[in-house]
Amino acid sequence: MIKVTNASKHFGSFTALNNMNAEIAEGSIYGLIGSNGAGKSTFLRLITGIYQAEGGSVEIDGEPLWNNPKAKKKFLYVPDELFFLPGSNMNRMAKMYKTYYPDFDDERYKILTERFGLDPKAGISTFSKGMKRQAATILALSCKPQYLFFDETFDGLDPVMRKLVKDEIMEDVKERKITVVITSHSLRELEDVCDQLTLLHKGGVIFESDVMNLKTALFKVQVAFGEDFGQEKFEGIEMLSFKKQGRVASFIVRGERESVIEKINAMNPLLVDVLHLSLEEVFVYEMEALGYAFKDVLM
Amino acid sequence: MKWFSLRLYKEALKQSRAVAIGLTVVSVLISSIVPAIYLVQDRKLNESVSFLGVNSLTTGLAYIAILFPVVLIVRLFGFLFKRSSSDFYHALPYTRQSIYFSNFLAVLTWSIAGLVVSIGLPSILYGINSHRYFKPFFILNNFAVGAVVTLFAAGAMLVAVSVMGRMMLSIELAAFIVCLPRAILLVSAAIVSDLTGVININHIPVLSPRYNLPFILIFGGVFDPMGVPYAYTSAACILTSLAIAVIYIALGCFLFCIRRSETAETAAPDRRVQAVIRTVYSLIFFFLAVGMAMIEEDGFSVAVFIVLGLAVYFLYELITTRKLKNMLKIIPGLGIIAIICVVYFFTVRFAADSVLGFTPDGEDIESVEMVSLEDDWSYYYGEPMDYNNMMCNNIRVSDSEINKLVADALMKTTEKVKQGDSSFYEYTPYEVRINTKDGKSKIRQIQFEDSEYAKFDELLMKQKEYHDATYAVPEDAIVIEFTVKEYNENIWKQFLSEYKALSDSEKDAVLSSPYSYYDTYYSDDGPDADVGKFISINISGYYKSQLYQKVYTVPARLMPKTFDLYNEYHYKMNIDKLNRAIDIFKSLGAGENDVESVGISIDGSTDEYQLMCDLDFYEYMFEDGLQYRLYSSCGNAYQTPEEDENMTGETATDGDAAPNIGGIASDSVAEPDGEDEYYDAYYENDRALNKEDADKLFDMMIGVLETDHKAESGKPTAEINFSYYNNDYYNHGSLVLNIDEEAFNELAALLAKEYR
Structure with a gap:
């Protein structure tokens, strides 16, 4: 488990992270989203021991990270x-990784290189940006670490490669119970792979939740009644948003779906319709409830 | 905590291998090209042995020892200069200390390997060259010096890369770390020396530039040539530099461990460090300005240094931050510089006053020692020391009369300085170490008036150890006169045995050499007519790894056996060569030899004529067959003034005054071209000479020489110089032989009358 407690990081007068708290459970895929300059990369550098936190603590499996090879x-x-390395190819880089990380698996490296279709003898300087990302990912996966951290890695990959990488990561999570932290500024990238999502903005956590929870906790209801009605009719149901046009109302509900529908049905509506929300929509409503405009945070 | 990782070390070796090999090739070229040239050249020239100074064994040692660590550290620590690589290495599962020392040891491994090759190869080349001599100990010594310089440069570079975010700024900072502290000390010491006139900056322990090996090796040739070989063999200098190197390496580790990864690609980690660097870079100029003001130089010098200091101060900020607005922000920092300069002024003043305050009475002095009796010319050109000066150095003398004399002279010298007495500059200072009874030991430059010094010298000579050192001769020296080892050994043995029997005044005659190192003089009319005929013997050798030399005068009257033995060997060495030169000439043109040129000159006189004549013959193969090219330098042959109606009114006693009456001309195409006056002067008297005439003249010259006879007293003699040369070797020599007076006069007459 990775535990970050009240960690801050400043660069001169600029605050990159401000009293951040996070707990990343073992065997989970943790997504960190935020706009440019939100503090995602800074967070990753803190939990990889590149930066030293100013105040607070950063631990991995109970061990402080800073200057701690064991961690x-x-x-x-x-x-x-x-x-x-300048002038290197993938094989040379593999040797270097093997030196630094003794658990490096040559067999896995070969399989992944073939699977991704990269020439391990070609100079890496001849690779495209996407191919370089693939190469870096292959090398990282071949090391078989307990924790993997990707900083906007998927952003340069084409859809096929993105799927390939996600499949490999998920296979490792399933087989070895590794923990993965992925940052991105795109919700759609993380939606189908992460267990947990955290939204960063200006160095602080705005929102954090389990993805499954996020997807199921909020839903949209469309309802119509024969008579006129107002929001007060639905007292006892937690609503994040209520819109009415004529005799049809639609509202965003937080709660247990069956019990909410049961309550509504008891009111004898003419029409009841439950609609799923996309993750983006969930985020929009959740942040509105917190007082943020989505476009200010993720655009 | 782990401080080293074998894995990291091996990977670092691998990453830097190509660079290290390249550096080794470059350094081998630098260090070996000179001995390689000597090897080829010495074989051709076939001169006697020459000695290498300890600092001559490895050409460019300082540069090699600095190049390796600087380039390799840029290679292995260059990850600090880019965010991507910096993040990568800081995320590795190794302690920062481990990364630092593993990479550092990889740098050191390649550097030491490079030094081994760069020192080993020239050692082999010199070792197989029988004409060059050095002590085997020099190899170890060069290696030690090289290793310390490497560590020093590495330490400075490691501090720099740990602080700065860009490569060029790091290299610049490292250079300043190596040089600037010592430069500031040098400037400060020079100011104190100038203010007091009684200290030599090169003899201040620890603070002297000699105690910073990279500094003295690189810059010593400019201001302290003798300091270079001294630093090589001084344990104090080597150990001091090593200590500084270790401090830098430790400091580098500390800074590396606290360095933030985000420093990559920035000028300096934070504004405070930036301010410190900017201030330090400019300080030396401000200190110089303070110094100039203190020694009352004109205001222009002071202003120049202030302007330079300001320029460095502002330009550094501008170049590193590229922000013009910072120029205003850093102005308050000049206030700090002003305060530092004030402190500096008082510190230097205090130091100068302390120096001038050291005027012990005679009874407070326990002993004195003469220091650095280097000849002026040897000091400035870094030549080997005179053997006896070397032996007299640092002999501790305890004598109350000497102590009083030194104390009085020091007091007088100091008073002159305090009063600004300009006669201060009229006397030659002598460096004396004064050891007081309360444990102080100071070196002071003391001025003695002639009578005082004569008394001082007289008292010193009464001290047995000093007396013995003055007249000492090195038993294990090597005579560098002949190319035959046995001759040199025998000469020296004979010399030693005759020398020991001489009185002090006779030894004085032997030890005072009137001519330069390269002269061998053989004449009845020496500059010191009392000694009569004499020759000179050059010796060289090492005393505690310091190279010394000496030229001894061997008067025939005082050391007859040595004199005769020398001449016997000289004759043996040269008569065969002379005969060969004659044979070569006779066979020129017949394609029987591979000699390109042969030359013979005669410099002698009879009652009737004085003659100086050179005949040089060159043989070249041209497409249409053999041709001879004859060239002559100026020849003077003249009769006594009464008999030569062509003489000008000047007396023909000196070569310069005598007109060039006879010249053997050249049939070459060379003509005065107006480019070089010296060579054009030769061509002015050239005339065509065919082979028949050349042969005739050569036969006449050979006829002059009684080549079977050595010079004997009472008969006319001439000095014969000769040489012959081809692509593979060059031989030359000289002899003094009796001449056939009749043949000589005939040749001189011919030259005087027919070849004008």
Whole structure:
């Protein structure tokens, strides 16, 4: 488990992270979203020991991370700006990774290289941006760490490769119960792979929730009655939004679906319709409830 | 906590291998090209042995020892300069200390390997060259010096890369770390030295530039040539530099461990560090301005240094931050510089006053020692020391009369300085170490008046150890006169045995050499006519790894056996070569030899003529067959003034005054071209000479020489110089031989009358 408690990070007068708290459970895929400059990369650098937190603590499996090889041995970090040895190819990089990470699996490396269709002997400088990301991902997965951190890694991949990477990650999570932290500024990227999502804005956590919970906790109801009605009719039902046009109303409800529908049905409506919300819609409503405009946070 | 990882170390070795190999190739070229050239050249020239100074074994050692760590650290620590690589390495599962030392040891491994090759190869090349001599200990010593310089440069570079965010700024900072502290000390010491006139900056322990090996090795040739070989063999200098290196390496580790990854690609980690660097870079100029003001130089010098300091201060900020508005923000920092300069002023003043305040009485002095009796010319050109000066150095002398004399002279010298007495500059200072009874030991430059110094010298000579050192001769020296080892050994043995029997005044005659290192003089009319005929013997050797030299005068009257033995060997060495030169000439043109040129000159006189004549013959193969090219330098042959009606009114006693009456001309195409006066002067008297005439003249010259006879007293003699040269070797020599007086006069007459 990764535990971040009241961690802050400043760069001169700029606050990148402000008293951040986070708990990332083992065997989960943790998504971190936010706009540019929200603090995603800074957070990752804190939990990989690149930055030292100013105040607070950052621990992995109960061990402080800073300058602690025992803790750092457990993870592999694939940053946004990738690093390769000048003039190297993938095989050379694999040797280097093997030196630094003794658990490096040559067999897995070979399989992944073939699966991704990369030439391990070609110079990495000849690769495209997407191919470089694939190469970095292959090397990271081959190290078989307990924790994997990806900083906007998917953003440069085509849909086919993105799916391939996600499949590989999920396979590792399933088989070895690894923990993955992925950052992105795109909800759609993380929607179908993450267990937990956290929304960062200006160095602080705005919103954090289990994805399944998010998807099921809120739903949209459309209802029509023969007589006129107002929001007060639905007292006892937690609503995040209520709109009415004529005799048809639609509202966003937080709650247990069956009991809410049962309550509404007891009012003898002419029409009751339950609609699922997309994750983006869920986020919009949740943030509105918190007082943020979605476009200000994620655009 | 782990401080080293074998995995990291191996990976670092791998990553830097190509660079290290490239550096090794470059350094081998730098260090080996000179000995390789000497090896080829010495074989051709076939001169006697010459000695290498300890600092001459490895050419460019300082640069090699600095190049390796700087380039390799840029290679292995260059990850600090880019965000992507910085993040990568800081995320690795290793402690920062482990990354630091593993990479550092990889740098050191390649650097040491490079040093081994760069020192080993020239050692081999010199070792197989029988004409060059050095002590095997020098190899170890060079290696030690190289290793310390490497560590020093590495430490400075590691501090720099740990602080700065860009490569070029790091290299610049490292250079300043290596040089600036010592430069500031040097400037400060120079100011104190100038203010007091009684201290030599090169002899201040620890603070002297000699105690910073990279600094003295790179810059010593400019201001302290003798300091370079001194630093090589001084344990104090080496150990001081090593200590500084270790401090830098430790400091580098500390800074590396606290360095923030986000420093990559920035000028400096924060504004405070930026301010410190900017201030330090400019300080030396401000200190110089303070110094100039203190030694009352004109205001222009002071202003120049202030302007330079300000320029460095502002330009550094502008270049590193690229923000013009910062120029205003940093102005308050000049206030700090002003305060530092005020403190500096008082510190230097205090130091100068302390120096001038050291004027112990004679009874407070326990002993004195003469220090650094280097000849002026040897000091400035870094030449080997005189052996006896070396032996007299640092002999501790305890004598109340000497102590009083030194104390009085020091007091007088100091008073002159305090009063600004300009006669201060009229006397030659002597450096004396003064050891007081309360444990102080100071070196002071003391001025003695002539009578005082004569008394001082007289008292010193009464001290047995000093006396013995003055007249000491090195038993294990090597004579560098002949190319035959046995001759040199025998000469020296003979010299030593005759020298020991001489009185002090006779030894004085032997030890005072009137001519330069390269002269061998053989004449009845020496500059010191009392000694009569004499020759000079050059010796060289090492004393505690310091190279010394000495030229001894060997008067025939005082050391007859050595004199005769020398001449016997000289004759043996040269007569065969002379005969060969004659044979070569006779066979020129017949394609029987591979010699390109042969030359013979005669410099002698009879009652009737004085003659100086050179005949040089060059043989070149041209497409249409053999041709001879004859060239001559100026020849003077003249009769006594009464008999030569062509003489000008000047007396023909000196070569310069005598007109060039006879010249053997060249049939070459060379003509005065107006480019070089010196060479054009030769061509002015050129005339065509065919082979027949050349042969005739050569036969006449050979006829002059009684080549079977050595010079004997009472008969006319001439000095014969000769040489012959081809692509593979060059041989030359000289002899003094008796001449056939009749043949000589005939040749001189011919030259005087027919070849004008």
